[in-house]
Amino acid sequence: MSVELPLWRALTGYRVLTLVYTLCLVALSYRKYEHPLVAVGYMGALTVWMALTWRRTTSPERCTRHFLIADLGFAVGGILLTLLVDSRARIMDGAPTLPSIWAAGAVLGFAIKGGWRWAAVASSAVAVANLVVRQELARDTIHNVVLVWVASVAIGYVVEVARASERTLARALQIEAATRERERLARDIHDSVLQVLAMVQRRGAAIGGEAAELGRMAGEQEVALRTLVAGGLVPPARPGTARPVPHEADGDGEARSVPYDEGAAGRAAASGSVPSAAAGEPCDVRALLAPHAGAGVTFSEPGAPVVLPAAAAAELAAAVSAALDNVRVHAGAGAHAWILVEDEPHAVIVTVRDDGPGIPEGRLADAEREGRLGVALSIRGRLRDLGGSAEWVSVPGQGAEVELTVPKGAAPEGGKRGKATA
Structure with a gap:
């Protein structure tokens, strides 16, 4: 995800290519220099410096402040050394300095490493050195100085913006991951703890006496826990948490004080036929949904296995179980599914x-705005984590229908995220 890495690689390539170009310029101008051996000595030292330090600009960790200062020293020193190597006439005619365009690489290193402020300081040092060599504000000198200064400051500013965007993206991904973990834990709580507390509250009220007080306390804890989960204050849970307790919930997600009924899905979970979320082997969805069939539920399946990863199949089966619970609560005991x-x-x-x-x-x-969890998390949340969708169609007086779609190869917390519509 690093935005800087391509820039460092580009800087390394720039330094190598401009060194080759500078060596060619010095070779072509060798006979024109007043002190050619000094020019050869400088270029030899620069070549050795590049050979020893070229890896320094391949990553931000290797490119230290001390290296950048030394690199800038080679550039500024080479510019000033041009006064000794070349003639006054050639310098005034616009002959290139000894390091030529290689000097811009030192400035760009400051820009990428420290942003536009560092770039401004380094480019100003190079600008002063060039003005000292020319000893006048010639048009081409000013043009080159301004070009280096503006380009390095602009690159430094872009690098700072890219770093800020990268930090923002990383933070957003962390928040998204934490939110999805909280939603998964909320489903676990809704499918187990909240249902048990609701059952204890109802049974305690029916028995009376000390049991009634126990039921009242269970009801208070249920409300507090539901508020905590809906507010997103629960710490993340471990991936692959099992859902051990079958539940009764109403269609809007509010736990109801209804008799605890270990239905077909509950018996399947208790018998161990529902795979854990950590299992990675393929699983036939029909085997998980077939136990729901009964006098009030008609089950229709293809003639061939319907295979999904075990974790995805378990999540889909739990969503179907939640949908059937809603049917039993809202449509009544005489309804058919x-x-x-x-x-x-x-x-x-x-x-x-x-x-x-x-x-x-x-x-x-x-119901979702009120923080109720049944449809929002037990059904829609599960399908969203699988990259699928849950879509409801209902006409008053004519029943309700929910279509659960899971892409093949999906697994909890994996794959692409899908949309869930209601």
């Missing part, structure tokens, strides 16, 4: 439909 499994080329689609009264318009959105 249908489960349809479709194996598409790139995705597995499971549709859960019932013949109940349907979901009032806007009820799902209202």
Whole structure:
């Protein structure tokens, strides 16, 4: 993700290429110098310096402040040494200095390492050295000085902006990862702890006596825990947390005080047939959903295995279980539900439909704004983490239908993220 690394590589290439160019210039002007041996000596020292330090500009860790100062010293020293090597006439005619355009590489190193302020200081030092050599404000001298100064400051500013953007992106990715972990933990709590607390509250109220006080305390803890989870203050959970307790929840996510019923999905989980989220082997979705079939649930499946990664299959089965719980609570004991499994080329689609009264318009959105967890996390959150979607269709008086789509190869916390619509 580093924005700087390509810049450092480009600087290394620039220094090498400009050294070759400068050596060619000195070779072509050898006979024109007043003291050619001094020019050869400087170029030899510069070549040795480059051979010993070329790796210094390949990464920000290697390019230290001391190296940059020494590199700038070679550039400024070479510019000033031109007064001794070349004739006054050639200098005034615009002959290049000894380091020529190689000197810009030292300035660019300051720009990439320290930003525009460092670049301004380094380019000013090079500018002063060039003005001392020319001893007058010639047009071409001013042009070159301004060009180096503006280019280095601009590159330094761009580097600072890129670093700030990189830090912002890293922070955003950390927040996104933490949010997804919190949502997954919230689903676990909703599917287990909150349901048990609701059951304890109902049973305690029915028994009376000291049990009633215990039920009241359980109800208070349920409200406090629900508020904590909805507010996003729960620390992240370990990946692959199992969902051990079957649940009863209403369609808007609020835990209801209904009799605890270890249904087909619960028996499957208790028997160990539901794979853990850490399992990586393929799993037939039909084997996880078939136990739901019964007098009130019709299960339709393809004739061939419907394969998903075990973790994705477990998440999909848990979402279907939550949808059936909503049917039992809202549509009533006499309602009938249908489960349809479709194996598409790139995705597995499971549709859960019932013949109940349907979901009032806007009820799902209202429940999510109120911080209720059933649909928002137990169904929609699971599918979103798999890169899939959960889509509801409901007509008052004609039942409700939820279509759960999981892309093949999906696994919790992996793959691309999908959208979930209601």
